[in-house]
Amino acid sequence: MPRYFTDEHEWIDVEGDSATVGITEYAQDQLGDIVFVELPTVGDTVEKGKEAAVVESVKAASDVYAPISGEVTEINSTLEDEPGLVNSSPEEDGWFFRVNVSDEGEFEGLMDEDAYKEFLANL
Amino acid sequence: MRYLPLTDTDRSEMLAKIGAKSIDDLFVDVPAVAQLDGPIHDLPMHASEMAVERHMKARAAKNLAAGDAPFFLGAGAYRHHVPATVDTVIQRGEFLTAYTPYQPEIAQGTLQMLFEFQTQVARLYGCAVANASLYDGSTACWEAVAMATRVTKRKRAVLSGSLHPHYAQVVKTMAQFTGDEIADAQPAITPEVDLDGLIARIDEDTACVVVQYPDILGRVCDLSKVAEAAHEKGALLVAVNTEPVALGALKSPGEMGADIVVGEGQSIGVGLQFGGPYLGLFAVRDPKHVRQMPGRLCGETVDAAGRRGFVLTLSTREQHIRREKATSNICTNSGLCALAFNVHMTLLGEKGLRELAAENHRLACLAADRLAKVPGVEVLNNSFFNEFTLMLGGKPAREIVRDLADRGVLGGVSLGRLYPGVEALEHALLVAVTEMTTEEDIETLASELETLVKETD
Numbered sequence: 053m054p055r056y057f058t059d060e061h062e063w064i065d066v067e068g069d070s071a072t073v074g075i076t077e078y079a080q081d082q083l084g085d086i087v088f089v090e091l092p093t094v095g096d097t098v099e100k101g102k103e104a105a106v107v108e109s110v111k112a113a114s115d116v117y118a119p120i121s122g123e124v125t126e127i128n129s130t131l132e133d134e135p136g137l138v139n140s141s142p143e144e145d146g147w148f149f150r151v152n153v154s155d156e157g158e159f160e161g162l163m164d165e166d167a168y169k170e171f172l173a174n175l
Numbered sequence: 176m177r178y179l180p181l182t183d184t185d186r187s188e189m190l191a192k193i194g195a196k197s198i199d200d201l202f203v204d205v206p207a208v209a210q211l212d213g214p215i216h217d218l219p220m221h222a223s224e225m226a227v228e229r230h231m232k233a234r235a236a237k238n239l240a241a242g243d244a245p246f247f248l249g250a251g252a253y254r255h256h257v258p259a260t261v262d263t264v265i266q267r268g269e270f271l272t273a274y275t276p277y278q279p280e281i282a283q284g285t286l287q288m289l290f291e292f293q294t295q296v297a298r299l300y301g302c303a304v305a306n307a308s309l310y311d312g313s314t315a316c317w318e319a320v321a322m323a324t325r326v327t328k329r330k331r332a333v334l335s336g337s338l339h340p341h342y343a344q345v346v347k348t349m350a351q352f353t354g355d356e357i358a359d360a361q362p363a364i365t366p367e368v369d370l371d372g373l374i375a376r377i378d379e380d381t382a383c384v385v386v387q388y389p390d391i392l393g394r395v396c397d398l399s400k401v402a403e404a405a406h407e408k409g410a411l412l413v414a415v416n417t418e419p420v421a422l423g424a425l426k427s428p429g430e431m432g433a434d435i436v437v438g439e440g441q442s443i444g445v446g447l448q449f450g451g452p453y454l455g456l457f458a459v460r461d462p463k464h465v466r467q468m469p470g471r472l473c474g475e476t477v478d479a480a481g482r483r484g485f486v487l488t489l490s491t492r493e494q495h496i497r498r499e500k501a502t503s504n505i506c507t508n509s510g511l512c513a514l515a516f517n518v519h520m521t522l523l524g525e526k527g528l529r530e531l532a533a534e535n536h537r538l539a540c541l542a543a544d545r546l547a548k549v550p551g552v553e554v555l556n557n558s559f560f561n562e563f564t565l566m567l568g569g570k571p572a573r574e575i576v577r578d579l580a581d582r583g584v585l586g587g588v589s590l591g592r593l594y595p596g597v598e599a600l601e602h603a604l605l606v607a608v609t610e611m612t613t614e615e616d617i618e619t620l621a622s623e624l625e626t627l628v629k630e631t632d
Contacts, residue, residue, distance in 0.1 A: 088466060 057168035064119040074147040122151035245616035249607025250588040251417040286485035300436040301429025302458035306470040309455025312439030313345040323383030336360035337390035366557040368396040374404040381410040393562035402432025421560040423532030444519030454512035469503030535561040539608040551628035562607040572604040
């Protein structure tokens, strides 16, 4: 299952025509204690590079951008009650939403794990 | 304070820096007709301090101030007794100079005060969470509508006909910029609130129903039925209260199922002050809606050493953090007025508030009974707290109010003034009574009305 990363610190797992999106370990560490996650609604259409969710820490609110375009098929509603999951398990249990992949061409330009590590090293 | 004069040299240096030839260049966008081209009309270029003082005193003497006459004005602003302690406490430097806390944790006193204020408002309104605070009742009303549209993802608000018309106006003004659809109506001049009519206007597109309690005519009704009807259609019930003292006697809107309760807090701690600054109260019944609330919330916590402390728990929806995506740009937390509310409410306590409410209602009942005996005057309401509507015979209420003022009585608010051009309301007079009203005041109003209504029959 390939995992891609964006330079806005989102990750995306692709499995068939379904893609799962979340924010990276680095992003959660930068944000600090996350107190709220605003998720899209199932059925919403998200667009690559546009705002799809919002994470709030105690003193900041940050946008989460969709790494690819598609219709939201599922959201991680556990985050509504346990936003701290994003801190404790950002790249697994703390996933945000799933979309159906409409255009595989959009994966172009996303980083793989090694490229993302290098990207972080140069920040 | 240092006074720094602006010299001609300063001025020309600044103009040169920005590339303007003269001060007039800075006003090119203002149409010539709107620009002042000489001294202000009729105003002398100078006068001595003594002369100005004398002049202003003479002008002020033309006012008939609230405290100088039997006073029956209400309609959203009420004259109550504010204990001297309130003024003394709010003027302490620790409070007076601690402005809106953007670096909040260093202002522990302010935060503790706001925390207590929130607690008082939440309990008064029968809600789980209150914010601290908003600008005034009418803008709080709009914020409630805006919040309901966020919660329900619908864009239509149904306003009860008996919502204060100024509140309805503010809501409609704001909605021009958000594209929300506001359905309002005129009040029906009936002894009871027409709840069925309101319920019939709720549909599947309705984000919220906004109803005032007690309403603009002073009527009190059980809101449970409207709450149920709104919830059945997936809409929220917004209850607006302009007289918080009433909630010392009446069931709270939250207990009746209102989802958002908002209102004006001026009655408690804040004087009439020629119309402002006032204090917007805002609370939600269901804690799950807290994320969609405007403004800020203070919370209680412990510091690293385990000592009790207060923090701004929730302000991430405001403009200084969220910029253009702020839930609301109403950052004006009326801090000093909230403090006055907090101090007055603390002095009253629960028992005191109940007693104050009982006294208001007792005097209002006396007034209603006495005024109903005036020939040509009819009390409209079947129910009221401390404010009710009189239907007057003869001249329009507006003129009678003016005649009463000439006779040294501030007799009420004519509904014709609140609803210009609505014929059905021209003979309606809104009369408010508080603990400041004496039995002599009531007798004076009754006898003056007797003469005036008879004269015009």
